[in-house]
């Protein structure tokens with residue numbers, strides 16, 4: 001009955017942290033939201049999903065009409081997992097609740113990569129569980145196509161509370177695309193999402209997340225990654241649409257030797273949006289490497305772009321590249337790159353730049369016959385182009401499409 | 412159709428409130444190539460950037476006429492589309508914009524992929540096509556990339572700002588060959604549609620590219636006009652000091 005003890009302990013810690021403000025981001029009053037949602041029926045056949053919802057999902061890379069290019073699909077609306085399916089015997093996809101019923105050992109994975117008492121939002125997820133997804137790649141397995149996971153808020157004023165657990169067992173390779181979105185209405189809602197990743201020896205996870213919220217949504221994702229020897233974690237995060245308030249600062253603990261971690265984020269912040277986004281990598285295993293690359297554009301909203309790399313083991317290497325572009329409007333970009341080295345023989349560096357488009361560059365392109373608008377568009381496209389390695393072509397195309405759609409709106 | 416590609420009349424130019432060019436007059440007939448000599452800091456780049464239409468260079472007097480049309484007040488991109496192309500002395504880096512994208516943009520859809528690839532081949536740029544434009548490029552790579560862009564753009568008036576500076580001896584022959592290709596030098600002059608104005612600080616480019624007329628610019632004024640080889644010989648032998656005597 002070990003798992004019950006751990007769960008009791010978590011609840012106690014959560015209660016103690018229920019009012020604990022987060023380190024970053026404006027404080028959100030959770031009481032103004034509703035926390036319960038009606039149970040929605042399970043759908044074998046996804047064609048019942050409304051056209052509106054489908055189109056919102058599609059913008060986050062989640063396809064429901066033709067899932068032939070997906071190894072598995074899980075869709076949660078409000079607090080109900082309405083569909084979950086896997087096409088491979090060696091990949092498990094189900095709701096977190098179901099997984100906890102199925103596997104006693106899973107309790108051991110809860111709140112190990114993210115602290116339950118980190119802040120009031122993690123505490124809330126423990127005290128008001130609203131499901132989430134469980135994705136596990138069995139030892140040595142390899143996904144042919146990505147697994148897609150969708151978290152959708154349909155109910156007005158709901159604080160959606162989810163706890164996701166993703167496990168890549170030894171030697172496996174798992175690609176995931178996650179879309180987080182709401183009904184296409186400007187109504188208040190909140191998303192609290194805890195995601196815990198466990199990457200075992202020699203395993204690889206690529207995690208592509210596209211956010212498509214409404215201008216009234218407040219969002220507090222809480223993500224932790226624990227990596228064993230030789231593990232690889234590639235995260236691609238894209239937000240191109242308005243959100244009222246978003247604060248996230250995922251942390252990867254590279255405990256094994258020779259791990260590779262890469263965080264890419266592409267952020268477009270329209271007027272009225274507040275985004276405080278960072279990535280943290282703790283290099284505890286010798287020979288581990290990381291790269292944090294972020295591109296942030298404001299057209300009027302406010303962005304804080306954080307990055308933190310800590311080197312605690314010999315021969316680790318980390319680079320942080322944070323570039324911000326103030327395209328128009330009176331929003332600000334605050335880049336905060338941080339490096340901490342705790343011993344000799346480590347190699348950490350960073351590069352940060354915030355500014356507007358250089359007139360000299362616009363002129364260079366105009367000199368070649370491009371109009372001012374064409375020149376600006378070309379430079380913005382170049383700015384948003386992040387070299388993404390290690391992804392299946394399907395996902396690379398998905399990211400490109402999400403970025404290009406936004407570019408069109410931008411000009 | 413005008414047989415004069417470029418005509419500059421009494422042109423005076425200011426940069427950041429300071430007058431740099433004084434009463435420049437210059438005519439380039441269609442098919443001709445002219446060269447502009449002069450020590451550093453005397454206004455050569457200013458003249459080319461003004462012809463190109465860079466907004467920093469403010470025309471206070473005079474006119475620029477391209478193929479019979481007064482372009483004095485036209486913006487740079489329109490001039491480019493009307494047929495002016497320029498190779499910059501020090502072009503900027505544009506992060507995320509690849510060399511291939513630049514050359515493709517210059518072609519404005521007129522060139523097939525095969526033609527673009529043959530440009531990359533002839534300018535020896537294959538290893539640079541997927542790199543950010545000008546990022547970490549050597550002097551020679553910058554010049555070859557600039558020429559590749561012009562080969563795709565196919566301008567009637569080619570402005571080259573020190574195309575040989577920073578280029579090693581092996582590459583200078585290639586640069587010369589590319590300029591000749593750009594200026595249609597293998598055609599007899601009456602069939603050539605392209606004209607050129609080349610700034611050269613050292614004159615080395617004249618070993619590879621024929622030019623009809625040379626000018627010396629000192630303190631923002633053209634002080635002499637004549638056979639480019641003769642001018643170069645004088646400069647090499649006696650330096651620009653000899654030129655200064657002409658205005659004394």
Ligand SMILES: Nc1ncnc2c1ncn2[C@@H]1O[C@H](COP(=O)(O)OP(=O)(O)O)[C@@H](O)[C@H]1O
Nearest residue numbers: 426427431450451452453454455456457458467
């Ligand atoms: N963009 C600029 N801003 C300020 N001064 C300039 C600029 N361009 C040229 N100048 C000034 O104009 C003069 C001529 O410069 P330039 O045309 O570059 O000469 P050259 O090409 O003959 O070396 C110099 O004194 C230079 O400092």
Ligand SMILES: [Mg+2]
Nearest residue numbers: 455456457500
């Ligand atoms: Mg110059």
